Amino acid sequence: MKKLFIKTYGCQMNVYDSARMADLLAPLGYGPTDAPDEADMVILNTCHIREKAAEKIYSELGRMKKLKDAKQRAGGAMTIAVAGCVAQAEGAEILARQNAVDLVVGPQSYHRLPEMIAKLARGAGHALETDFPAEAKFDALPENDAGAAPAAFLTVQEGCDKFCSFCVVPYTRGSEFSRPVMQVAAEAEGLVAKGAREVTLLGQNVNAYRGPGPDGEIWSLAQLIGALAQIEGLQRLRYMTSHPRDMGDDLIAAHRDVEALMPYLHLPVQSGSDPILHAMNRQHTAEDYLRLVERFRAARPDIALSSDFIVGFPGETDKDFEATLSLVRAVGYAQAFSFKYSARPGTPAAAAHKQVPDDVKNARLQALQALLSAQQDAFNTGCAGRILPILFEKPGRKDGQAVGRTPYLQPVHVDGAASLIGRIVDVRIEAVLSNSLKGVLTRPLEKVLAH
Ligand code: 5AD
Numbered sequence: 001m002k003k004l005f006i007k008t009y010g011c012q013m014n015v016y017d018s019a020r021m022a023d024l025l026a027p028l029g030y031g032p033t034d035a036p037d038e039a040d041m042v043i044l045n046t047c048h049i050r051e052k053a054a055e056k057i058y059s060e061l062g063r064m065k066k067l068k069d070a071k072q073r074a075g076g077a078m079t080i081a082v083a084g085c086v087a088q089a090e091g092a093e094i095l096a097r098q099n100a101v102d103l104v105v106g107p108q109s110y111h112r113l114p115e116m117i118a119k120l121a122r123g124a125g126h127a128l129e130t131d132f133p134a135e136a137k138f139d140a141l142p143e144n145d146a147g148a149a150p151a152a153f154l155t156v157q158e159g160c161d162k163f164c165s166f167c168v169v170p171y172t173r174g175s176e177f178s179r180p181v182m183q184v185a186a187e188a189e190g191l192v193a194k195g196a197r198e199v200t201l202l203g204q205n206v207n208a209y210r211g212p213g214p215d216g217e218i219w220s221l222a223q224l225i226g227a228l229a230q231i232e233g234l235q236r237l238r239y240m241t242s243h244p245r246d247m248g249d250d251l252i253a254a255h256r257d258v259e260a261l262m263p264y265l266h267l268p269v270q271s272g273s274d275p276i277l278h279a280m281n282r283q284h285t286a287e288d289y290l291r292l293v294e295r296f297r298a299a300r301p302d303i304a305l306s307s308d309f310i311v312g313f314p315g316e317t318d319k320d321f322e323a324t325l326s327l328v329r330a331v332g333y334a335q336a337f338s339f340k341y342s343a344r345p346g347t348p349a350a351a352a353h354k355q356v357p358d359d360v361k362n363a364r365l366q367a368l369q370a371l372l373s374a375q376q377d378a379f380n381t382g383c384a385g386r387i388l389p390i391l392f393e394k395p396g397r398k399d400g401q402a403v404g405r406t407p408y409l410q411p412v413h414v415d416g417a418a419s420l421i422g423r424i425v426d427v428r429i430e431a432v433l434s435n436s437l438k439g440v441l442t443r444p445l446e447k448v449l450a451h
């Protein structure tokens with residue numbers, strides 16, 4: 001058995017792709033390892049979204065080169081592959097910058113890995129694949145073998161046509177593509193048969209999903225969710241990431257009507273200032289966003305909201321930043337991600353004149369994160385004392401402990417629940433820790449197991 005080490009950076013779509021690469025290589029005799037020094041094949045599945053994320057790859061490749069050299073000195077061999085968005089964006093430059101790299105494969109081409117490995121074995125030099133449509137990839141991938149993970153990911157849509165002026169995604173992931181409804185349904189059924197109780201539908205613009213349906217019509221994400229909710233044993237559905245521009249009335253209504261659809265919405269807004277939103281080419285205003293949030297809350301009053309924010313976008317003034325803080329206060333988030341603007345080569349905003357100095361970005365990020373983290377604490381504290389259904393996903397750090405998630409996606413640790421992994425069980429939330437909750441079963445374990 002050969003050993004495969006995959007290190008994943010960036011978003012959940014990369015997590016999904018890494019799992020699929022492992023599925024693809026299993027028939028070639030590769031089994032997973034957590035120890036890169038033991039690996040016959042190392043894949044770095046990379047992220048290009050911010051400069052820091054991309055630069056990390058080269059230092060990691062430097063470390064991998066040392067392991068590869070040591071293995072070669074001991075008479076062994078190691079193949080190093082760079083996959084994901086840095087591979088797509090930088091292509092041959094990676095081979096030039098780090099000669100220990102054998103393979104470079106973009107996110108739309110990784111179904112060609114077996115061929116590329118065969119080419120290497122023939123001694124045909126480095127292999128580089130960076131342009132094939134997502135469509136061909138999904139047709140060529142083997143069945144999703146996510147093991148028995150209770151909470152699984154399923155990519156339903158890829159790519160982005162929105163061209164926010166700061167973002168590399170339209171360039172690295174290509175234009176929007178939706179997988180056919182029946183292909184998605186078959187993958188979801190397979191995941192449930194292997195033990196999944198929750199499926200998160202993934203897409204860079206997942207709510208722009210427009211997939212060919214079995215009736216010859218184009219289906220929306222809400223229609224897809226309605227169909228998947230019928231799968232016996234599939235108890236929870238989630239989706240991410242959405243764009244405010246693509247939000248359909250039917251998706252909002254699904255939060256009221258579809259029981260399996262969890263009360264959680266990741267809806268990036270990026271900024272609360274209209275001039276900045278305009279310069280970002282977001283094509284919505286702060287008011288549009290707030291109105292959308294109101295409509296979601298009307299459909300599902302307890303919905304937990306999450307977002308992404310960028311501070312220090314070129315031209316952002318103190319007043320613009322204040323507008324972001326007011327939007328955050330107006331929404332009240334359960335959770336959020338915030339980043340300093342990072343100029344990405346080739347994107348329109350990178351060429352803008354009024355770049356914001358780093359110390360200003362730092363101060364704004366700190367202020368925003370303080371506000372968001374206070375909101376997260378308030379949301380978590382509001383759950384203390386409540387009884388919530390928890391899907392147990394994996395063992396916790398302590399013996400006998402299990403970690404699961406609430407409908408609002410908060411992680412919960414419960415002692416003595418390890419035998420409940422894969423099940424949804426009522427838990428009383430007893431304490432709020434910094435990034436998670438602590439709970440207890442509401443009934444004795446034997447009683448829960450008897451059901
Ligand atoms: N700089 C900083 N953050 C960025 N994001 C995307 N591009 C950039 C950039 N150039 C953030 C956005 C997006 C998230 C995935 O990453 O907030 O929603």
Ligand code: SF4
Pocket residue numbers: 160161162163164167168169170204205243
């Ligand atoms: Fe990037 Fe904007 Fe597309 Fe999101 S919607 S991937 S931020 S261009």
